[in-house]
Structure formats: C-alpha cells, structure tokens
Amino acid sequence: MTTVKDSVHDYIELRPMAEALLDTAAMQRLRYVRQLSTVQLVYPSANHTRFEHSLGVYHLASRAVEQLGLEADLADRLRAAALVHDAGHGPFGHQTEAAIERHLGRHHDEIEWLLADTDLGRVLTEYGLEPQAVAATVDGRGPLGELVSGALDVDRMDYLVRDAHHTGVPYGTIDHARLLYALRVVDGELALEDGTVATAESALIARTLMNATVYRHHVSRIAGAMLDRASERLLADGVLKPERFARLTDAELLAAFEEYERTAEFATRIRERDLYKRAIWARRGAVPEDVAGIGYDRTRALEREIADVAGVDPAAVVVDSPTVPSSPESRAKVVVDGEVRRLEELSSLVAGLDACAREIWRLGVYAPEDRLEDVREAAATVLEVDTDAGP
Amino acid sequence: MTTVKDSVHDYIELRPMAEALLDTAAMQRLRYVRQLSTVQLVYPSANHTRFEHSLGVYHLASRAVEQLGLEADLADRLRAAALVHDAGHGPFGHQTEAAIERHLGRHHDEIEWLLADTDLGRVLTEYGLEPQAVAATVDGRGPLGELVSGALDVDRMDYLVRDAHHTGVPYGTIDHARLLYALRVVDGELALEDGTVATAESALIARTLMNATVYRHHVSRIAGAMLDRASERLLADGVLKPERFARLTDAELLAAFEEYERTAEFATRIRERDLYKRAIWARRGAVPEDVAGIGYDRTRALEREIADVAGVDPAAVVVDSPTVPSSPESRAKVVVDGEVRRLEELSSLVAGLDACAREIWRLGVYAPEDRLEDVREAAATVLEVDTDAGP
C-alpha cells in the first residue's frame, strides 16, 4: 500500500483501487476546487481543496469499515464511495449548486452519470465494483450508505476537523476517533454505542458553531450570492452548457465570467474582494414568512422586482434568503439501554441548537456600495422587511 | 523581561514582579499540585500543574489589561491577582476543598491570610501593591475583579484550553484570543462587544462538554470522593492541623494518609488505582430531592447510616452527591445594540446546556468490590434511590 501525507490525519494508506481512482481526471480536478469556496475571503488560510478532503473521507471510511469488521465487498464499496463522493461537485462547491440543479436538473450527490461517462466508472468496474451501487452509496442509499451520507457520516467528520485546521477556528475540532470507535451496526443500520450521547452532541455543536463563525459568515455569503447571480446569467444566456459548467474548476468559472460581458464585473469584484455590501441584513422575525428560505426562481424574480423599484441595473441587486440550517446530526442513532434511539429524543441540547440556528439566520440583500441606499429602500418595500428591528 | 516557554501559550513574558512572586515557596509549591488532581487516573496525560496554569492565567490577564488600556496600578493588581489566584488551593485542588472549608472555615479563594503570612505579601508590598486589594481581586471583588474570577474570567479561558491540550480531549479548545479581543469595560464592568454572543456561547459549551467527558468522569469522581473521605478522617481525628493540611502537596497528602492507620488503605488504593466501585449511580430523577447536592456533614452522616445498615466498616461507604454544575458563563455580559445584557437573556443555548448539565448529574455511592452488594442494598434503602431507573 502506498501512503500519502495529510495535514489532518497524517499518513493515509491507499489501496490500489484508491490509487487508480485518484489517477482519473475527475478526481484530479478536485485539486482545483476549494473545499470552502469563498470562505478564504474571510479566513485567508482556508484554501484546502475537495481533493484532500476526499482523501480524508476515504481514510475515515477505511477506519470505520475495519472497526466494524465489514465483509470485503461492502467495505470496498464504502471506501470507493467515500473517495469519489465529491466528484460531482461543480466549481465553488455549494455556492453554484442551486444554479446547476436549476439548469441541469441534478444534485451533486447524484453521480450515476459521472460514473457512467468517465474513467471513474471504468476503474470501479476494473476493481470489481458496480458503479451504480457506488453511486447509490454516495447518495446515502443502500447498505450502510449512511456512513458516507447520513446523520453522522465520515464526510462531516472530516470536514469539521479539516475546516478547523485550515481556518484556525477551533470549534470544528471534534473527537472523530471517538465517534469511529463508537460506531456499531444494529439491525443493518449505523448507531453509536451506549453511553455516547455526549459524543454525538459534540458533532452537532461543532457544526452549529462552525455555521455561525465560518460557513455562514456574511462576507463569504455575499461572495457566494454574487457567484450564484453570475452563474445564473451565464447559464440563462446560454454562454455555457450546464454540463460543461458543472465540470469547471473554480478558476475556470471566474475566467468564464470574465470573458462574458454581462458577468465580467462579478469576476473582477470577487477576484479583487471588492464585494457588494449589505443593503438588508434582517433576522428571521423581521422577515415575512413567504420570503424566508425561498427557492431559486423566486429569488431571481424578487431581484428583478427590487431592481425595478430601485431603478438600478438588475445585476446590482442580489437576494440571499437561505433555508434555516437543518441539523441532520440530530437524527443520529444512539443505543440506549439496548434500544436504538434518535439523538433528538435523547439530547437536551438539540432544541437549543435548533434555536441557535434560527437565531443566526439572516436574510441578505446585497448591492454595490454606490447603490446601497436605493436598493435598501426598494428591497424593504418589496420584501416587506421590518428594517427597524435591527440586524 | 524574562520569558518562559509554555506548552499552551508558547512564550510568556514575565515582569520583574511576576518573577519575584514566582520565586516564593507559596508559588513553587503549585508545581506539585496537579491541575486536574485525579483526572490523570482516566486521562494519563493530564499531569499539568497549578503552577503552569498560574503562568497561563497571568499571561492572559496581561494581554487583557494591555488590550483594555488599563492604567498601570490597576493593571498590575490584576496581573498579580491572576498569578497568585490558585496559591490558596489545598492538595488535589477541588477534591479536598470541602474538607478544608469544613475544618478551616475558609474557601481557597480567600487568600488574605496567605498574603499576610507569607512571602507573597512581602513581594507584593515591595512592588507597590496592597496585598488586601490583590486578595479581593482573587475573590472577584473590587475594580474589574471579574477578570480574574467572574462569568468569563481568564482563569477559565486558560484551564479549558490547557485541560484540552493535556487530556487530548478537543472540546475545551476555545478561541481565547477572540474572547480577549472582544473584552470591553462598560460603566466599570467587563462586557463582550457587540456581535460576540456566539463567542461567549462557545466558552459555555466548552465547559459543559469538558464537564461531561473530563471533569465529572466517574473514575475521577470516585478517586476524588475517596480523597475527601480520607481527608475527613485525618482532620476529624486530629492527625493533621487543618492549617498544615491546606498547605500540603498532592504527594504529601498521600504520604500523610499512608502513615495513619485509619487512612492508609485509601492511599494505597488511590496510588495503585485500585478504586472503589459504583454501588449506586443514579440520575437526578431517581434520587429524592433531599439527597441531591447535599453538604459535607450530611454526606458523612449518610455514610455512617448506610455502613450501619450494610454491616460494613464505615470507611467502606463513600457517598458522592454533588451539586448540579452551575454555569457562571451564562451571566457573562454582552453588549447588544449598545446595551449590556446577560448571556442567558440572549442565548438560545443556555437553557439547553443547563438541561444537559442536569442530565449528566449522578449520585454516586462507592464501595470496595467485595462489599458492593451489601452497600448497594443498604444505600438504596437509606437514600430511597430508585435503582430500577437505570444508570
């Protein structure tokens, strides 16, 4: 077995299958997609990529399958799925996925097409794995698929620790080794062994704190919303086919923006960190029910409406109304007195953390600094946001 | 300025006053008192001492007073108080403090006597500081005393991070630099600046998680309760004067136990990690109100009563009914929209964390392995604990 040195897990041992998968263009591309996309504009050290994250997830999956003593076939399928789980991600990860889903009709966790069309599928077959089964596992389906995508999956275990290491923010530093030791298969499903409620809670807490300080930082959100806006233009105007768009790297997407007149300014602004500012930044209570957590099309429509009222170029209005972060971890299963139960039934913290997630939710409307006042007024009117409520 | 290398804060700069204080026997003694006393029986790396912790607290206080731009006199008083804040601790820290308080009538944070009687007072005076004022600061009284002992003091900021570093448990790794940057003096009191609720919450969360996994680990609690029991014997039997007892090091207390017939077995058991086992380990709901969180004298009385019923030697019964951990951090002040408010009014998490603290509370009754059954039965009867409720 070869080894590769990782800044988080130290040496990672690679089986021949993993090496062969890594040698494909689809996996090498992930070297050029930052794990935290625009977060580096706030935390300058956050330049780690989906490639190293993929190695980390593979490593944790390997440890998990050994610890659980799974049979070789299932173990290999889980390892492979862990390694390729992010191969379907577009450029800038989550920040272009709404645009891609809208135009391509496909979520990044649905990678059947990718396995079918590329070398990834060929390599999997070569090593005796069924590409469709691996794709299902990436999507959390099939036997123990929840190890790769579920309430307490190895994806999350890696990214919390890795994002902490690279931002310098300590909150993500969960005890993933403890979580792995606690894993059990009960009636074909993953559960944490008795006495580990606190361990499960800690992962939930870590994500809540990382949401507040890192993942939902307003500067990163503004840049992300601008990316989303520019992506829509590029795709709606037919400049790039969605299939091609979805396979770009971060830098290639910025270059594509730059080359197209109607998106060039977005590229320059992101590259030079000359971002839009917050015209509106409103808590959940100040926002009408029907504009909180809205979808892609309605966001676009509201942007047009606000631009209209404000009398500004439509590109000068970016609406950003995310859903309240859910907490999949709260559905993690824990054995208590021999019975499998959900963390949310057991933990006194889940409710508090959910409230906390609602608390940090904000509706944002962003605009260039010189149109800020016009957009603020128009947005307040159109969205019926109570701007006296304070941010 | 001289510097000293610390495993947590790297180089710590020492002013001449700090050097002189460190040169006293009262401070050097802290090299021989473990910060986490019996926790090393669970986490073998947890051998850090109150000496290095004192350096760390001094360092954080120094950074805080510089950051706040305090005038030299107050700054020096706070620095000095930070450095000597643990000088009053008895051997094994918190685990003998009930016995010392009972027999000496004095809490370890009341160090007026110590400053008056020892070289510490002389050194303080030499450097133009008023020992009584420093003593008041250690107790959290006087101008900005809360920096040393308060809702979010530098003591806590150091110990959470240090205990995490030395146990290997990541949960204590708070962002203390962020907390220090957020400190403001508002109307003569400390508050965290606007926008830092999440930062304050993180400290509260860190302590709750460290309580669950480290500070209240049952093995450490058993050893601690045994120490408490043996201390009572030594003091009640007049073997050692309480004044002398309170100044021992960890090892000297074990040696004192060993030399006295009625406590020798406790010493051997602790030293060889041959501890009592749990006869009773009951949740809050299974325990009658009047035996939850009981005081020193009542604990001793119940032990005698249980031993009587069980027909065992009184030393074979150890009752451990702690108070539910309070969360002083929830009273931390945070500025919101220009107004100073308490964290508990602002944070959705405080209630959840309080519930969590109640959740991990346990009443313990401990006994030697060969008397376990007898003691279990007698304790259930005497304490009216519902033993069917499960641990």
Add this chain to the structure above:
Amino acid sequence: MTTVKDSVHDYIELRPMAEALLDTAAMQRLRYVRQLSTVQLVYPSANHTRFEHSLGVYHLASRAVEQLGLEADLADRLRAAALVHDAGHGPFGHQTEAAIERHLGRHHDEIEWLLADTDLGRVLTEYGLEPQAVAATVDGRGPLGELVSGALDVDRMDYLVRDAHHTGVPYGTIDHARLLYALRVVDGELALEDGTVATAESALIARTLMNATVYRHHVSRIAGAMLDRASERLLADGVLKPERFARLTDAELLAAFEEYERTAEFATRIRERDLYKRAIWARRGAVPEDVAGIGYDRTRALEREIADVAGVDPAAVVVDSPTVPSSPESRAKVVVDGEVRRLEELSSLVAGLDACAREIWRLGVYAPEDRLEDVREAAATVLEVDTDAGP
C-alpha cells in the same frame, strides 16, 4: 486595528496601512498563487497561498520591529515591505522565475516597477512611505532590509512553519518566537544575541530537512520543470508578453498553456498529474562539472540536442539541473562574547548541512513514459552522465 485569523499565527492585527495595501488588486492576486506551487501534487494539503504567507511575514515583521523598539518610520517601512515582498512573484512562484527573468530581465524581488505602476505605490505614498525605499527593503537593501530579505529573515521564519503546517511534515516547525526574541540591532545590523547559536542552527537544519522532503521532492521538480519548459515556449513564441505573463495567477497560466497548441499537452499533464518520468536521475558525482547547475539558455540548448539524438519531439525532453541549494542562514550573525560573528564560523553543523545539501542534489532529465528509453540513452550520451553510478 482589525484582526484576521490565520491558521499558523492565530490572530494577526492589521494597521490601516496594511488593510489598504491588502485591498489592492496586486495583493488580492496572491490569493490565487499557491505558496508551494506544484508541491500539492505530492503533499495534497499544501494549497496555502502567497496571500496568507504575506500576512504571516507582516505579522512577524510587526513583532520584530516592536521587540527591537524601532522608530515609527523605519518600523512602518519594514512592515510594508514584509507585506508586499511577494507581490512581484509570477504564477507558480519559483517555478517560472527563470523564464520570467530571461524574457523580462527582472527578478521577482525587484518590485520598483510594480510599486510605480500599480495601486501599491499610491497606497504607500498615502501612508507617508517612499515606494522606492520599500522596494529596496524588499530586495534586502537599506536599513535593516535584511529583516525582510537576509540570512535569517521573517520571510523564511514564516514559510518554514507554514509549509510544515500545511504539508504535515514536521521538520519546518522552528521556534520562530525564540528567534524573534533573540534579535538585536548591533551597529545597524541584525544579529542574534549571545547564547543562541543552537537557535540559529535550528533554522538552518529546518530548511535542509524541508529541502530534502518537500521543496526538492522529485514529483514536484518534474512538474516544475515541465512548467518551465512550457513557459519558455509561450514566451519565445510570443504568445504572451512577458509583462502580462508575470502577472498571471496559477490557473491563468495553465489556461494560457491550454489555449496554445504547442503547450496544451503540458497543461493537461500537469492538471491531471500525468507527469513525465525520470529518464535520468543522477547524483553530483555522476555528472560532469559543466552540466551541473546550468543556466536557462544552456538548459534549452541541451534539451534540443538530446531530442535530436533521441529522435523525439523537442517537447519530450526536459532537463533539470538546479544549483546546489545555498544556505543563506549560515551567514546569519550571532553575538558571541560581545562580538558579532557569522554562524558558519561558530557552528559545527554548517559543513555537515552543506554536505547534506550536495548529497540530495540530483540532475534530472524527464520524458513521457513512452519515450523514456530513447531519451535516457540520448541524454546519457549528450550529458556524459555516468548511469551506472545508481540514483
């Protein structure tokens, strides 16, 4: 002062001048230039950028000027120079600098033109700094310029630690705080105080070990030599002006290679990590004097000659004959018994480390896997390399 969180130094305090400099396009560009260019092909976590490194160097310079008590003007000049010291770097850092120097006639440390032509100069002037003086400091000239570029500069102190953090290789973890504390100004020059020979040696050792394991790793060298080769084509064929070339980001250079027929293959190979292999990999002793450490033009000529003899396309031969790494640290000044001396006169290690550097030196000739044998034979003949000597 604002602060920014760094994964290596934790919070870095930014003066207004630093913030203004960072807001320029010239500095923001460094977010897209990896500090270790192709090393990420070996150490997948090594994705840190020259932007975060620049922040780190600024931070260490700030600490140094405070510690040395320098007057405000000089202090500000050193801080500014530290922050912008890498602004002149081309894409992929050192791996394109020979091509740029050849075609542009300018080294990346000569940034007068950059300060004159861009917003950087304007900002410096705004804050009362003379751009030419800052440029001289970047180049190590003028008062205490050696703090930024010299035998033991803050550039090196940062990159050793940062590269260790991001590769996961521990050897670079020097005690930079100790080095900073040891700095003194003696007769206008920097020297380390008495008793710090071991501290100075440690930096020298760290770089030697990092050279062996990271900086001169053969996979990274192959990719780097391929970049150099492709750069030459792009520039020699006039596809890009050298001025434009020097201002690209890493990704933009790869894109430029891709768009030009004669360099497209290089781009694909680097991107997909489908690199040339080693046809020749020879120790110093197996290589004639006149082909060891050769310059740019001679390298190109030899490549053509080898290709000719081998009967392969000239692009299929890449010659890589670096100079033996020098050790600037060995000229660091240390005070011994009141006298300033060079580390190399004091240290028993310098000779050993120099021998070590020669020991790890290798001449490389690289070729596509399917032309390996032909190129090996031709290269051995043309370069007169003793291929029996073993690698």
Add this chain to the structure above:
Amino acid sequence: MTTVKDSVHDYIELRPMAEALLDTAAMQRLRYVRQLSTVQLVYPSANHTRFEHSLGVYHLASRAVEQLGLEADLADRLRAAALVHDAGHGPFGHQTEAAIERHLGRHHDEIEWLLADTDLGRVLTEYGLEPQAVAATVDGRGPLGELVSGALDVDRMDYLVRDAHHTGVPYGTIDHARLLYALRVVDGELALEDGTVATAESALIARTLMNATVYRHHVSRIAGAMLDRASERLLADGVLKPERFARLTDAELLAAFEEYERTAEFATRIRERDLYKRAIWARRGAVPEDVAGIGYDRTRALEREIADVAGVDPAAVVVDSPTVPSSPESRAKVVVDGEVRRLEELSSLVAGLDACAREIWRLGVYAPEDRLEDVREAAATVLEVDTDAGP
C-alpha cells in the same frame, strides 16, 4: 479492546495483557515519576510521566509489529517489553541512576529481578510470556530487541515527540509514522528501507537539538546534580536501603531527603527552586582530559577535595562532569541499494552532529550563592580548569 486517550497519539488500544500489566503497582508507580524529572524547573509544562510515556511506547511497538507482520508470540513479547521498559527506573529517572547503580550494582534496564519479584512477572506468565525473555528484550537483547532498545527504538520515537509536546519546544517533533512505515526486518535485524536516510537523520538531529535546548539545560542539570549528591548521602549513610530507594517515587525521594538532617537542605532547595549556582561552567577545551566525563566515585572524591581547599562544607560543592552524549541513532541501519549499512557511513550530518554534541558539553561545578567565589577558586585549582577560556 479498551482504549485510553493520550495527548500525543490520541487513542491507544490496549490488549487485555497490557491492561493487566498496567493494573500492577509497579506500573501505577510510574504515574508519580516525571519523564523529564527536573526539566520542569525550566519548562514548567514538562510534567508528563513515565506512565504515559510507557503507554506511548507500547502503542508505537504495537504499530511496528503489525506493520512488520510479526508472528503473535514475538509480537506480544515486544509489546510487553515496550510497556514495562521503564518499570525499573528509580525516582527522578536518569538523575539518580548513577547513585543506584553504584549502590545496587544494577542498571535500570536490567529488570529481571523486578519481573521475578513483583506482579509484573506473574501477569506476564499468565499471558503466556516468559519474564526472562521480556527482560532481555527490555535490555535490547534477543530477537528484534533493538525495537525496544536500540539505535532507532520506539522508546526514542515516543519521548522525542512527547517531550516536544509538553515542553513546547518544537525540535523533537519527528515524523515517527514515517519511521515506522520505513521499518523492515533484514536477516533478523531491523533496518530502514531504501531511500530513508533523511528520515533517519531527522531523528538524530531531533535528539541533538533537544539535548541542547531541553535535556542538558543548565538549570535542570544543576538540580539533577544536587539530587545525585543528596542521593549519595542518603545511601552512603545507610538511611535508606538501595532496594527501597530504587522503588520510590519522585515525591517520596524528596520527602526522604527532607527527613534526614544531612540532606534536608537539598530537598528544600529543589522544591523551592532555590538552586546552587554555577561556580565553574567550562567547555571541553578548557578541561583536562582526566576530569571530563568522570565516574561516580571520582566525582565524589573531587567534591571532597574542592570543599577542603575552599574551606566549605562538603555538601556545598557539586561536581557535574557528564560524558559527551553519544548518538546511538548514528548506528541505525538503513538499506541502500539492497545492502544494510550504518547511518554514520551514509550521512554527511553525523560528524557535524557529533561535533555539535561536543560543542554543547560543559563541565559544571555548583555551589550555594554565598560560597560561589570560594568554590570557584578552589575548583579551578583542583580540576585545573582554564577559567579564562570563557563559558
């Protein structure tokens, strides 16, 4: 398997045999013997114990035997030997071993007697291991005994990293995982695989740098020499039997010193860090051949002679003339082109590091501050040290 959390290696898995060995008094005693004895007087965080170090060495041995695929019997013997390798250490580790050897005629690595006389032997036998074979392994004899005590043993791999973690000094942070991966058994002996000279050198370098900054720090040496002096008195005066002495903990030895009139002052001085000062501190070149690196009896004789000449109490003179640190690592075996060779034949650094070790060597003569001048003069005369040569 149970696990225990370690601050250096995270979770350590314990086989039942290891758990049973740890449950003995002989192993529990190591919780009260500091790994770096008096180094904590310089680096206040260096309070880690031989207990946690023993766990670490066991862990690395476990990884090594798995990686080498050894058969179960040999693997278990190596694991057991790794775990108990320090059980024979006296109080304060190396700093009393000369006194113990002189009076007991036994080195701490000879633990046959310990395995024969205590529960350790019983447990080993219970788990099918031959105590004598384990004892031989601890001493580096028998099949692969060099894994536990040899040129590059797991003992060293653990202590370098652990001492770095706890002192905060980075130099010991070697890449032990890389060393373990490189291990091979060639003709029944351990060797590092081809291409790992730099890895082997790094361990050698790490120890040289740790010697200079930590292990041979003068404050620690003074305290150590005082311990040695007091130990001699206690043993020579028959206050304690050497067998009993050798089994004390650190604190028990200090207590024993305190209780005996002729050693009480040493105890107080060490406890309060009120140490002797350096009367003589001379480089190798200033010291006659026959007083460099002298043995126990001659040291005692010289102390008496100096005290006589100086007209001071014999206890007021402490002579400390250590041997030049050898570098066992330089005899580590490395495979080169299929042949096993010694590191010293391969490495350009070994000579430099040896010179470095001679360079930091110092002869020390220590005395109470108020007798310093008298002792200095007398010592210079008796030892014929050239005091003009500078320290």
